[in-house]
Amino acid sequence: MIFKFILKAISVALVSFSLTLISAVSFAATDVRIMWYGDGDKENVPIAAQIDEFNAANPDINVILDIVPYDAIMNTLPIQLAAGEGPDIARVTDLGGLNKYYADITPYVADPSYYEKSFGPFLNWYRKPGDTTSIHGFHSTMTVTGPYVNKTLFEQAGVDLLGPGATWEEWAAVSIEVAEKTGTPIPMAWDRSGHRVSGPAISMGAKYFDSNGDPKLVDDGLKAMTQMLYDWHQAGTMSKDLWGSVSGSKYHAPNDWWNAAEVVFMMSGSWQIGRFANEVGDDFDWWAVPAPCGPAACTGMPGGNALLAFNANPAVGKVMDYLSSKEQLSSFIGQVLAIPGHLDLQVDYQTDDPNAKHALNTFAGAVPTIDQVAFDLQAHVDNRIMFNAIISRLGQAIVGEMTMEEAWARMDEDVEKQLKEKYGG
Amino acid sequence: MENIRNQTKIFFLRILNIPFAFLMQAIDLIMWPIQKIIGVRNMPYIFLLPNLIFFGLFVIIPLGANFFFSLSSGDELLFAERELPTTKQYDQLFDCESYLNPNTCTEDFFWRGVYNTIFFVVFQVGLMIFFSVLTAVILNKKIIGRGFFRSVFFFPVLLSPVVVGLIWQWILLKNGAFNAIIESYGGDKVSFLTDPSWAMASVIFVSIWAHMGFYTLIVLAGLQAIPPNLYEAAEMDGTSRERIFFRITLPLLMPNLLVVFILASIKGVQTFDEIYVLTGGGPGTSTSLIVQYIFTTGFASSGSVQNFGLAAAASMVLGVVLLFLTLMQLYFSRNKESKHQEI
Numbered sequence A: 001m002i003f004k005f006i007l008k009a010i011s012v013a014l015v016s017f018s019l020t021l022i023s024a025v026s027f028a029a030t031d032v033r034i035m036w037y038g039d040g041d042k043e044n045v046p047i048a049a050q051i052d053e054f055n056a057a058n059p060d061i062n063v064i065l066d067i068v069p070y071d072a073i074m075n076t077l078p079i080q081l082a083a084g085e086g087p088d089i090a091r092v093t094d095l096g097g098l099n100k101y102y103a104d105i106t107p108y109v110a111d112p113s114y115y116e117k118s119f120g121p122f123l124n125w126y127r128k129p130g131d132t133t134s135i136h137g138f139h140s141t142m143t144v145t146g147p148y149v150n151k152t153l154f155e156q157a158g159v160d161l162l163g164p165g166a167t168w169e170e171w172a173a174v175s176i177e178v179a180e181k182t183g184t185p186i187p188m189a190w191d192r193s194g195h196r197v198s199g200p201a202i203s204m205g206a207k208y209f210d211s212n213g214d215p216k217l218v219d220d221g222l223k224a225m226t227q228m229l230y231d232w233h234q235a236g237t238m239s240k241d242l243w244g245s246v247s248g249s250k251y252h253a254p255n256d257w258w259n260a261a262e263v264v265f266m267m268s269g270s271w272q273i274g275r276f277a278n279e280v281g282d283d284f285d286w287w288a289v290p291a292p293c294g295p296a297a298c299t300g301m302p303g304g305n306a307l308l309a310f311n312a313n314p315a316v317g318k319v320m321d322y323l324s325s326k327e328q329l330s331s332f333i334g335q336v337l338a339i340p341g342h343l344d345l346q347v348d349y350q351t352d353d354p355n356a357k358h359a360l361n362t363f364a365g366a367v368p369t370i371d372q373v374a375f376d377l378q379a380h381v382d383n384r385i386m387f388n389a390i391i392s393r394l395g396q397a398i399v400g401e402m403t404m405e406e407a408w409a410r411m412d413e414d415v416e417k418q419l420k421e422k423y424g425g
Numbered sequence B: 001m002e003n004i005r006n007q008t009k010i011f012f013l014r015i016l017n018i019p020f021a022f023l024m025q026a027i028d029l030i031m032w033p034i035q036k037i038i039g040v041r042n043m044p045y046i047f048l049l050p051n052l053i054f055f056g057l058f059v060i061i062p063l064g065a066n067f068f069f070s071l072s073s074g075d076e077l078l079f080a081e082r083e084l085p086t087t088k089q090y091d092q093l094f095d096c097e098s099y100l101n102p103n104t105c106t107e108d109f110f111w112r113g114v115y116n117t118i119f120f121v122v123f124q125v126g127l128m129i130f131f132s133v134l135t136a137v138i139l140n141k142k143i144i145g146r147g148f149f150r151s152v153f154f155f156p157v158l159l160s161p162v163v164v165g166l167i168w169q170w171i172l173l174k175n176g177a178f179n180a181i182i183e184s185y186g187g188d189k190v191s192f193l194t195d196p197s198w199a200m201a202s203v204i205f206v207s208i209w210a211h212m213g214f215y216t217l218i219v220l221a222g223l224q225a226i227p228p229n230l231y232e233a234a235e236m237d238g239t240s241r242e243r244i245f246f247r248i249t250l251p252l253l254m255p256n257l258l259v260v261f262i263l264a265s266i267k268g269v270q271t272f273d274e275i276y277v278l279t280g281g282g283p284g285t286s287t288s289l290i291v292q293y294i295f296t297t298g299f300a301s302s303g304s305v306q307n308f309g310l311a312a313a314a315s316m317v318l319g320v321v322l323l324f325l326t327l328m329q330l331y332f333s334r335n336k337e338s339k340h341q342e343i
Helices: A002-027 A041-057 A070-082 A112-126 A151-157 A168-182 A194-203 A220-235 A255-259 A270-279 A314-324 A326-336 A354-369 A372-379 A383-398 A404-423 B002-038 B040-070 B088-093 B108-140 B146-158 B161-172 B177-184 B196-225 B228-236 B241-270 B273-278 B290-298 B308-342
Strands: A030-036 A061-067 A089-092 A137-150 A186-190 A263-269 A286-288 A302-309
Touching: A030 A041, A030 A070, A030 A314, A041 A061, A041 A270, A041 A314, A041 A326, A061 A314, A070 A089, A089 A314, A112 A137, A112 A302, A112 A314, A112 A372, A137 A151, A137 A168, A137 A194, A137 A270, A137 A314, A137 A326, A137 A354, A151 A168, A168 A186, A168 A220, A168 A263, A186 A255, A194 A220, A194 A263, A194 A372, A194 A383, A220 A383, A220 A404, A255 A263, A255 A270, A263 A270, A270 A286, A270 A354, A286 A354, A302 A314, A302 A372, A314 A326, A372 A383, A383 A404, B002 B040, B040 B308, B088 B308, B108 B146, B108 B196, B108 B241, B108 B290, B146 B196, B161 B177, B161 B196, B161 B273, B196 B241, B196 B273, B228 B241, B241 B308, B273 B290, B290 B308
Parallel strands: A030 A061, A030 A089, A186 A263
Antiparallel strands: A089 A302, A137 A263, A137 A286, A137 A302
16 A cells, blocks of 8 residues: 555656656757947947847747957957857957858848848858858948047137048148147047058058959058058157057057047047947037048948857847847947948937937948948958058057068068968968 | 763764764775775875876866967867967077067067066066065064054055056056146156056066065065074174175075075066056057967957967967976075085
């Protein structure tokens, strides 16, 4: 009797345990990990809200948002990926540089043609050379490099802002004039980035590629722009304190000086709009101005960041479909005050700031004026190698470690050396 | 009553002992046959084995991997996908027209790192020993608040290098606290961290500030080990204070100073984090040391090719320098021990 009872009890326990296990397995949510860098809360809060909304509506998928510093995207992510680790999705800016790790999510997205129609030109930036069909992700925001001016300082100095067609030399001259009249310490400040230098260099005639389409960094156009930057540093038009505060190819932005109204003219890009709207506020009027001209063009550099997949599965496809949908993208772009990478998106920008509105119009209007060389450079898989060579060698020349002639020779050598290491030979 | 209490105590101790006894029996069950096979003499190796496994796993294998990386090329991380073997990385590292001019070297960043490291170590270690001795001599005297000052000088050692870097960045930046003081006295701002002629001096100063406490402690221990009767005898002979210092204190302090010299040199060659936070190696490459070169080349290339092979080759070179310094330390410390034994 007792034996039978024990046997029954064990059977019931086993069946219950098995059922619990089966239900647990069948209802276990699939994890999708996103590695995300954001420009502060302005970008992190909206994306976190969207992810929460997605998780609530999709109990079978658990999206984990890892918010990391930009450095982690640039330096840690490539190592993780090389080691076969890494997230399912990441927000990256080195769009072509990581293309060997991207996964093709075409079979897992609801409507592949939506991606082609909405993000068409950008999809090629992520693809490996020769690939024309894969879908790896979508452009989160598009960016255009270009300058801002402290309009209040111009007004105080009684100097008129220059219009479209003004050259770099003319902008430098008026920035110096405003700085002198208002006692502002820094007439001009640039992001320390080869990408930022490249738009103006293309305006001066830089081609970046030889006739075969292979990287050929130094030419007369690049020399002209980098020489100008060198001269501005020596003359005090640009402060050595900014580019001198780091070494190598490390990125550095002059936001602290700008926010403190210590800069008349700042060369950066459209991604700063939301930040300036938050950080500068009513302290002074800031205005985005058209890209200054050189003999060849009046162009900035296109760019942006994309959410790209490193694993392809139905859950990743579903997350991508959700985040790239017009509704979600429009809401995100409207909150972060950016230029959409979506080709057909109506955005209701959530700001009353006239400076931000003007800047958004200026940068959106600059897109059609971007030179083809700039698009080709942005789409090139090895563009970072060229950007880094420019900034690290120019930085050395500016602080007196080498002459500009030596710096130009080194830029070409650096590119050649890195390409050899990457592709062999 | 006392007897009952003792018996109860023994009873509970025996109960508590049961699991340990069981454990020891279980261990004995494993150890006994091993001892039978390898003999009692070799048993210490069995006890060292767990530690050796961890040492091998986390030190020896990575060292070996680093060596093989230095003999490979390509931008892949996995060995199977890398080109092997090649001395290309070492050739590239040592390809110079003149080793005295980094601009003539293929890897000019490496050679700038080498020269900066040599400059940094020479001045940092030299000044650190000087200030450590000075501070230790003062702290060895019967001054008011001696315990407090000993703590104050040691406190920076407890700080993380990143914290040290951030604190001093805040103080030394052009808009930092130090320049605010200079300006308030009518002076001009100084670019302590962004002017190449100031930057190295600034990082040496900060590094001394951060590490001096540790070395002061070693020197202080040495000072306290000097027999007081030597000083008494010297005073009775009317010896001047300078002569006492140079003829008694300094010679007897030499073994400690040697330890300080070698330890500080090893630490100096390895310096990275506080400088990386403070100046990022800039302006240009004026404060970029070898370890930063290795880090940037291998892991922080900001989108350029992550050249693990070149970074590994550079770290092998650094390893040789550190090995030399460590052997020096071992040699001198053993020399010192044998002299003590002779005495």
